[in-house]
Amino acid sequence: MSTLFKRLRIHQVFGANTNVGKTILTTALVRASAQKGKNVFYLKPVSTGPMDDADDYHVNRYTTKHARWIDAECLFRYDEPVSPHLAVQMQKSGEGTPPSDETFVNSIANRIRTYARSTLDPSHMYLETAGGVHSPSLSGTSQADCYRPLFLPTILIGDSKLGGISSTISSYESLLLRGYIIDAVMLFHDDYYKNGEYLKKYFAERGVFLAIVDAPPPKLSEPWEDFTSTEKYYESITSSDGPNIVGSVVDHLDSCHVKRLEELESMPRRTLDSIWWPFVQHGLVKGEKDVTVIDSAYSDFFSVTNKDASSESSIVSPQYDGSASWWTQTVGHAHPSLTLAAARASGRYGHVMFPQAIHLPALNLAERLIQNGPGKGWASRAFFSDNGSTGMEVALKMALRAFSIRQKDHLKNEEKKELGILGLKGSYHGDTIGAMDACEEGVYTCEWHNAKGYWFDPPTVGIKDGEVNITVPASLASFSQSNSVQAESLSWVYDVEGRLQTPLARAYALYITRALEALKQRGGPKLAALVLEPLVMGAGGMLFVDPLFQRVLVDTVRGRRSGSSTKWSGLPVIFDEVFVGLHRIGMESTGPLLGVYPDISVNAKVLTGGLVPLAVTLTSQSIFEAFLSDNKAEALLHGHSYTAHAIGCEVANETLSLIDKLSASEDWLAAQASWAKSDGQPSPVWSLWDPNFITAISKLPQVKEAMTLGSVLAIKVQGASAGYTSQSAQTLLQSLNIASQDGQLSSAPGGAAFGIHFRTLGDVAYFMTSLNTTSTVIRSIEDRIWTTLNST
Template sequence: MSHLYKQLRIHQVFGANTDVGKTIITTALVRASALNNNRVFYLKPVSTGAPQDADDEHIKRHAGPQKHLVDAHCLFRYGDPVSPHLAVKMASETQGGLKVSVPSDETFVGSVAEHIRKRARLASGPGHMYVETAGGVHSPTLSGTTQLDTYRPLFLPTILIGDSRLGGISSTISSFESLLLRGYIVDAIILFRDEYYRNFEYLTQYFAERGTHVTALDPPPPRLDSAENVANTEKYYSDLVPDTLKGDIFTALEHLDECHAKRIEELDSMPRRTLDAIWWPFVQHGLVKTEKDVSVIDSAWSDFFSIYDTSSGRTSPSQPKSLLQPQLDGSASWWTQAVGHAHPTLTLAAANAAGRYGHVMFPQATHLPALKLAERILQGPGKGWASRVFFSDNGSTGMEVALKMALRSFIVNSGLELSSAEKKNLGIVGLRGSYHGDTIGAMDACEEGVYTCEWHEAKGYWFEPPTVSIQQGRVAISLPPALSPLTGDQQTVEEFETLSHVYDVGQRLESPLAKHYRQYLDKHIHTLQADGTRKLAALVIEPIVMGAGGMIFVDPLFQRIMVDVVRDPTLFLTPLPVIFDEVFVGLYRLGFESAGPILGINPDISVNAKILTGGTLPLAVTLASDRIFSAFKSESKVDALLHGHSYTAHAVGCQVANATLDLVSRLVESDLWVAAVRKWAPEGASATTTRVWSFWDPEFIASISCLDVVDEAMALGTVLAIKFKDDDAGYASHSAQTLLQSLRLPLDDGSTSAAPGGAPFGVHYRTLGNVAYFMSSLNTPRATIEALEDRLWRLVSNIRRS
C-alpha cells in the first residue's frame, strides 16, 4: 500500500507523453538532491531498450559531484525499445517460443514496494527517492494495465513532467486530470522552457489558478551521436544544477520538501482536530480517550485503507516503517463496497455524469442515467413483479418511501373508511432485531431498542425468528422459546446436512417444521387482528439476514411462511403489502441478486442501496408493483406520492450505479465466483432450487464454530459472522471488540500478506455486541480472504474462555 516516511521523501515521476524529458528532469532532481547532501534513490521499475541507453545508467553517469550519495536501480529490463507490455511478448518470441512469464500487477507492485522498503532502511538520515515511470501516464505496464492503475496501490505523491512541444498544453492538462481522477496527489509540474511554443507561460498561469506549482527549466542541448554528447549533457546539468544551490531546480526541490513536510504535519494534526470538531455516528465519545483512538485514513484502494500510524515514525532509524500502514476494510465500509475502493471505472462514471449534468431536477423529467438504471433494475431484482422505480438518497429514506407506499396502498386497496386517528395507528408485522435505518419513520417500523429515539413509537408487532448458523461444525436452525414447544419437546435446535438444504425453501414447505411455523404465525396474527388495538397494514422484513440487529441469519422458511400468511385471504380480506428491505443483502451481497428466488416468493415493494453504487456515493431505489403504484394514481394532485428529495435520481449516482451493475454482472461469471460456489456445492452434489455459497471457506467456518469461545458462526456470500459466548450478550456488550482488538495491528511475523505491495496489514472491523462480522467485496482475491481467515483462526483459537 501507500508509502510515507518521515526521513525519506518519495515522489513518482509521470510524463504527459513519451519523450518529454522525464529522465532529464529527474536526473536534475537527483543531482540537486545529492548536492543538498541527501541520500538519493532512483528507481526505474521497467526499462526497455539497449542497456547502455537505460535511464538508470543515465542517472549514474550524470549524478554529479555527490554521485556517491546516489543509488540507481531498475527492476525489470527488456531489450526491445517498445512499450513494456509488448517488450514482454517480444522477449518470448526471441527465446524460441519459450514462454516468458509476465509478472502480474500484484507481483510488479510488490517488487516496487519491497525495493522502496529496503531503500528506506538504507536512508538513516534525510533522503529523497524518485520512481520514474515509462512513457505517458496511461502507457501500459508489463501486464497491459495502464500505469496510473498499476501504481495506484502505492499512492506515491507525484511530479508530472509537462510537454513543452506543440500540442503539449493539451497533453499536460489531460495527464494532470487523469492523475486527479485516480486520486493522486500532484505536488508539482515541471517542464522545459521552450521559447517558441511557450507552453510554460500558459501552463504556469493555468495551474496557478488551481493551486499547483509549476517550474520551467532550460531545455537540454540537441543530442549528438558521439562522445561529445556526454560532455555537452554534463555541462547542461552543471549549469542547470549549480553547486551554488541556487536556481529553478532548487526552488522546485524546496517546494517538494515542503509538500512532504506539510503532508506529515497535516496527518499528525488530524486526530486532535477530529476530536475537537467531529461527532461520529454510533460512537460513544466518552470511550474515545486519546488521539490514538482515531483512525486517520489517508487513502483507500481495493479492499484496504491506508492508515496513518504515528508509532511507525518513532521506530529506530535503522528499521524505519512507513507512516502509512495497510488496514483491511473488514466491514466493506459499512457494507457499501462492491468492487473495492476507488475503482477507476466508477470514478470515471461519476466524473462523466458530473461534467455532463451536475444535478438536474427530476420530477416530470428524465435523463439517460436514471432511465437506464430504472430499466435494468426492473429487469434485475424487480424482474417478474415490479413495474416502477422510485429514487431516493439512501437506504433509510428508501425505506421511508416504501412505508408510505405500503400504508397508502393498504388503505386504498382495502376500501376501509378509516379516521385520521386510525390511519396514524396503522401497524406493521416484522421480526425482532430488525432495523431499517435511522430516520424517524424507519425507526417506528421497528421495536424500541438501542437505535431508536425519544420520539419513537413502535407501530406494529415483531416476531422472534428462528435462526440459521453453524454450531460445532453442524448446520442448525435454532428455535426461539416461543416456537420450541411446537416441536413436541424442548429441543431448540434442528440440524441439517448442508446449508443448501436449509435454503431449499420449496422442498421444505411441506416439512413438519413448516407446519409448526404456519400454525404459530396463523394463531398469533389472528389474535393480533382480533385484538383491534392496531390494524396491521404491511409486512416489513430484512430477508435472509438482519444486519444491524446482530447479523441474524433468519430461517428463510419462516420468512416465506410470514409472507404466505399475510397474503392469506382467510386472515386478511386484502393481502398486506410486503416490503423487502434489501438495502444490506441485495445485489449479490449474499451471493444472489435478490431474496425473492430464495424465498420462492416476490415482495410488493423492495429497497436497494449500499452495493448499488459500489461504495462511491449514496443512492437508493424503491421498487413497487403495479398494484402499489396504482393506489397513488388519480386525477387529484393530493393523491400522488408527495415525497421526494432535492437530489432525487442524481445523475452522478445513477451513472455510477449503471457502471457498478456492469462490473457486477461480469463478476458473477468470474473464475473467483465459480471456484467459491464449487467449494460449497461441489459438482455431483444433489441439486437444489438455489445453491447457497460463500467466499469464506466452509472448512474454516466449521472449524471456528467448534472453538470453546465461539457460540456459533455463519457465512453467506461476502458475509462472515462469529458470535462469541457472552453471559451479557447484546448490542451493549464489548466482548467481540475486546477479544479481537489485536486484529487492528499488522501481524509482522513473516507470514504471507495479501495487502497490495506485500506489506503486513491490520484489520479494521466492526462489531455488534458479542457478534463480530467481516465482509469482503464482490471481487476480493481469495488470497486476501485466506490471510484474514488465518489471522482469525490464530487469534480466536488461542483465546481461553474465563
C-alpha cells in the same frame, strides 16, 4: 499499499507523453537533492532498449561524481526499445510471460522498504515511470492504474512541444481522477510554443507548483563532447550559483512532504475537537490513539497511520476494510471504472431536476433493475431517493397508502395515523424517524420513536460445533416441540420449496396465525404492511433468519400460497434489501430463493459500489396505481433535492455491469463449487468464505456459532455478556487490528503486512469482503482470524 517515511521523501515521476524529458529532469532532481546533502535513490521499475540508452545508466553517469551518495537501479529490463507490454512479449527468455501487476507493485514496494531501512540520514527517492501516464505497464494495464496501490506523491513532467498543453492537462486530470497527490509539474521552456506561459496560469489557478526549466542542448555526435555539453547543462540548472530552478523544486517537494506528515499527525487532535461520530460513545474514546486516520484507500484496504512507527518504518500501513465500509463496498475502494462513470455523468449533467423529466443514466438504471434485476417478474416502477433509510421511508408511504385506499370503507381517518407494520424482532431499516417507527423499541431508537406494529421473534440459522442448526425462540418452541432443530445441511435449510410440507413449516404457520389472531382480539395496532429484511438482519446482530419462517409469514399475511400474481393481497409486503441485495449474500435478490416476491423492495449500498449514496424503491403496478388519479394531492408527494442524481445513477449502471462480469469469474465459480451439495449438485446458497474454515471455527470453545452467506461472515462469541452494548467480540478479536507479522506479506497491495479493521455488533464480530476480493486475501484473513481465536 501506500508508504510514507519520515526520513525518506519519495516522489514518482510521470510524463505527459514520451520524449518530454522525464529522465533529464529526474536526473536534475537527483543532482539537486544530492547537492543539498541528501542520500538519493533512483528507481526505474521498467527499462526497455539497449543498456547504453537506459535511464538508470544515464542517471548514474551524470550524478555519481556530484553525489554524497546515490543508488540508481532498474528492476525489470528488456532488450527491445518498445512499450513495456510489447517488450516483455518479445523477450526470448521466460517465454514472454509478463509479471502480474501484483508482482510488479510488490517488487517496487519491497525495494522502497529496503531503501528506507538502509539509511539513517534524511534521504530522497525518485521513481521514474515509462512513457506517458497511460502507457501500458508490463501486463498491459495503464500505468496510472498499475502504480495506484503505491499511492506515491507525484511529479508530472509536462510536454513543451506542439499539442503539449492538451497532453499535459489531460495527464494531470487523469492522475487526479485516480486520486494521486500531484506536488509539482515541470516542463522545458520553449520560445516558440510557449506552453509554459499558458500552463503557468492554468496550474496557478489550481494551486499546483509549476517549474519551467531551460531545455537541454542538442545531442552531439561525438560522445565526449555530448557528455561535456550535457554535464554543463545539468550544472547550469542545478548550481547554487544561479537561479537553480530545480533546487527550488526540491525545496518545494520537501515542504510538501513535511506538510503531509504534520497534517497526518495533527488530524487525531483536530478530530476530537470537531467531529461527532455516528454509533460511537465518545465517553469511551480515551484519546488520540483511538482515532483511525485514513490517509487513502485502495481495493480492499485503507492506508492508516501507524501510531507506533519506528524511524525506519512507514508511518502509514495497510488495514483490511473488514466491514466493506459499512456494507457499501462492491468492487473495492477507488475503482477507476466507477470514478470515471461519476466523472462522465458529472461532466454531462452535474445535477438536474427530475420531476416529470428524465435523463439516460436514470432511465437505464430503472429499466435494468425492473427488467433484468431484482424487480424482474414483479416490479413495474422505480422511485429514486438518497439512501437506504429514505428508500424505506418511501416504501412505507407506498404500502400504507395502498392499504388505506383498499380499506377506506373500514378505516376511519384517525385510524390511519395509528396503522402499524408487521415485522421481526431485531429488524432495522435506518435512522430516519419513520424508518425507526417500523421497528420495535431498541438501542437505535430515540425520544420521538413511536413503535407502531408487532414483531415476531424469528428462528435463526447458524453453524455450531460443525453442525447446521435452526434455533427456535421460546415463544415458538411449544409449536415446534423443540428449541433447536439440527438441519441436514446448509443447502437443505435454503431449499425453501422442499421444506414447505415439513412439520416445522406447519408449526410456523400455526404459531403465526395464532399470534395474529391474539393480537387482533386484544385490540392491537391495525397492521397495514409486512416489512422484512430477507434472510439476514444486519444491524440487529447479523441474524440469519430461517428462510422457511419468512416464506410462511409472507404466505400467511397474503392469505394465499405465494405465486406470480402482481396484485397485492392481505398486506403489502416490503423487502428491505438494502443490506442483502445485489449479491452481497450471493444472490441478486432473495425473492427467487424464498419463492415469493415482494410488492415493494428497496436497494442501496452495493448499488453504487460504495462511491456515492443512492437508493431505489421498486414497486409493483398495483401499488403504483394506488397513487394514480387526476388529483395531485393523491400523488406520492415525496422527494429529495438530489432525486435520481445523474452521477449516482451512472455509477450504479457501471457497478451492475461489473457485478455481471464477476458472476462469471473464476473466483466465484470456484467458491460456488466449494459449497456444492455432497452429490456435487449446486447449492442454493454459497459463500466466498471457505466451508472448511467455517466448520473449524464453529468448533472452537470461544465461538458460540458461526454463519456465512456470500461475502458475509458472522462469528458469535461465547460469554455472559450479549447484545449490542456488549464489548465481548471486540475484546476477543482486537489484536486483528495490528498488522500481521507472520510472514503473510503478499496479500495487501504492495506486499506489506496488514491489520484488519472490523466492526462488532455486541457479541457478534462480522467480516465482509467486496464482491471481487481475491481468494488469496480471504484465505489470509481466515488464517488471521483462526490464529487470533486460538491464541485467546
